[in-house]
Amino acid sequence: MITSTTTLVPDNPAAAYAAYRQAASAVFLAGTQGLKYKKDHYDLAVDLSKAGMQYIEEREDDIVIGAMTPLWQIKISPVIQEFAGGAISKAISDVADKNVQRYGTLGGVISGKAPFSVLLPILLSLHVDVQLQDKGCMSLDDYLYCPPMGELVTGISIAKEAVYTAYKAYRKLPA
Missing domain, CATH: 3.30.465.10 (Uridine Diphospho-n-acetylenolpyruvylglucosamine Reductase; domain 3)
Incomplete structure (x- = not known):
């Protein structure tokens, strides 16, 4: 599984994208099925679960x-x-x-x-x-x-x- 130094849970897509773009290394977390076998480390993990994109x-x-x-x-x-x-x-x-x-x-x-x-x-x-x-x-x-x-x-x-x-x-x- 991946690891991160910091995890952010933004409440909208714009905030999620802005944080992602500013980090030296970042990853978006959604269902994480594509990440469960990776062993990478990121400075920032952006958790999209509260960003209002489920509809x-x-x-x-x-x-x-x-x-x-x-x-x-x-x-x-x-x-x-x-x-x-x-x-x-x-x-x-x-x-x-x-x-x-x-x-x-x-x-x-x-x-x-x-x-x-x-x-x-x-x-x-x-x-x-x-x-x-x-x-x-x-x-x-x-x-x-x-x-x-x-x-x-x-x-x-x-x-x-x-x-x-x-x-x-x-x-x-x-x-």
Whole structure:
């Protein structure tokens, strides 16, 4: 597990990002599933648990999900289960590590840019924008190709558009 000299628990994303940018070495703490096997030491650990980034909001044109929203909460959300034939919920169900499903966060999946992620291909098939503190929004595809920028992912927005999924078609096949 990682260690730190100081831990900060800010109450908003702007304060979290400002503290992170000023430290000589810093790390964001979210679900910590990506950090549990690392043995690094940081001057500052910024705990995002109280920064107000845990939400799922359905708007007229999009669905907005905060970076600190646990994967299990996304999986069971009625809004997410109804969108795109439930493909996002099904992808989270396919995460083999149940601790990652329970404690992992959306921000960890996005910022981790893991090539073995079962969720990223589904999100890439949709129109998804990544929201970055103090840097605006960019498409998920562009974000994944960018080198690390020391950014704070605050959430994503998924455009509500008609989506054809194999899940829905498969269920309707005659027996």
